[in-house]
Amino acid sequence: MPSQPPDSPAPEAPTSTTPTEPPSSSPSTSTSAPTTPAFPRIVENDPRRTGFDPRTAWWVNYFKILAGGVTPEGAFHYREQRYRENEARDCARCDKFRDWAFAYSPTVRFLRERVADLNGTLDKDNVLCRRCPARLTEDGQVHRASGGFSPGHGILICANEVRNRNHLEDTLAHEMVHAWDHLRWKVDWVGDKDLKHAACTEIRAAMLSGECRWTREAWTRGNWTLTQQFQDCVRRRAVQSVLARPRCKDDVQAVKVVNQVWDSCFTDTRPFDEVYR
Structure with missing residues (x-):
């Protein structure tokens, strides 16, 4: 034993x-409010x-x-x-x-x-x-x-x-x-307006934290790609995080919104001067 x-x-x-934090619940007569997708049943x-x-x-x-x-x-x-x-x-x-x-x-x-x-x-x-x-x-x-x-x-x-x-x-x-x-x-975390804020901060966090450096991708996750490895990791993890947002409909929307902000957010390394990790 x-x-x-x-x-x-x-x-x-x-x-x-x-x-x-969940948004405050208040009566609304609007018929265009975003709806949360049905989550699959927990087993x-x-x-x-x-x-x-x-x-x-x-x-x-x-x-x-x-x-x-x-x-x-x-x-x-x-x-x-x-x-x-x-x-x-x-x-x-x-x-x-x-x-x-x-x-x-x-x-x-x-x-x-x-x-x-x-x-x-x-x-x-x-x-x-x-x-x-x-x-x-x-x-x-x-x-x-x-x-x-x-x-x-x-x-x-x-x-x-x-x-x-x-x-x-x-x-x-x-x-x-x-x-x-x-x-x-003052990021719109939930995505009540749109999901671009969420997509941008997820791109930046994956890029600047070190979680997508080559050694971690290769040895921990088994992704041995030598070209575009860093970009692919940042994009993949940003899409996964956006998909978890309550206002995101599906993976198609998650990929779309990440692509929309990619060029500006992937090059924004603030508050760092460059990507160190």
């Missing part, structure tokens, strides 16, 4: 879903179908997974249970990485100073590590995130998705770019 509870490996999560675990029984000891389920007695759906639910049980451990580890980044990461320290220049504050009181539940929907898609930014609350780092200190550094830098953009331009 293993002495330390192992966790099944998880695919890399999108860096940000950028959660925002709940059924031990008879998946082979994973949460009432059984973790090591029994673990060896059932190794033996092929648990479906991929069951492995997802097993992983989520392990995250719940290890929440305190994961959050403590995330807090340690966050404090290191504030103290020693050149990128995080620079962004923190630039946010302060705009009368904003980012510290351990509003950069929080928490467990972020993932969702499995009936279309077979797993929806998970590494973090998010909310203008009214601060930055959330998903402790259960943090793989190592470098991953947290990239995730935190991504969200700090969002914070700087919001203080500088």
Whole structure:
């Protein structure tokens, strides 16, 4: 029997879903208000179908997974249970990485100073590590995130998705770019007017955070393309984040709006002089 509870490996999560405060609900007679697309139904675990029984000891389920007695759906639910049980451990580890980044990461320290220049504050009181539940929907898609930014609350780092200190550094830098953009331009996060603001800040965050540097794309995600790798990564991750916005209809609209702002936003490296990571 293993002495330390192992966790099944998880695919890399999108860096940000950028959660925002819901708009206030008020009566309206308008018939042209944007509608939120119907979200596929969330799939709940059924031990008879998946082979994973949460009432059984973790090591029994673990060896059932190794033996092929648990479906991929069951492995997802097993992983989520392990995250719940290890929440305190994961959050403590995330807090340690966050404090290191504030103290020693050149990128995080620079962004923190630039946010302060705009009368904003980012510290351990509003950069929080928490467990972020993932969702499995009936279309077979797993929806998970590494973090998010909310203008009214601060930055959330998903402790259960943090793989190592470098991953947290990239995730935190991504969200700090969002914070700087919001203080500088008052971004329309939800997309009530249009999605161009969201597309632009997602392009900039993916470009400036370091999450699309060649080593991470190649070794972590298995994308070994030598030409246009950086641009393709930034575009792909921006599209994924725009698609998660409540006002985005589908992937066609997400791609379209990213293309509309690409030329101006991909060349905008503020507050940096150039792309360093």
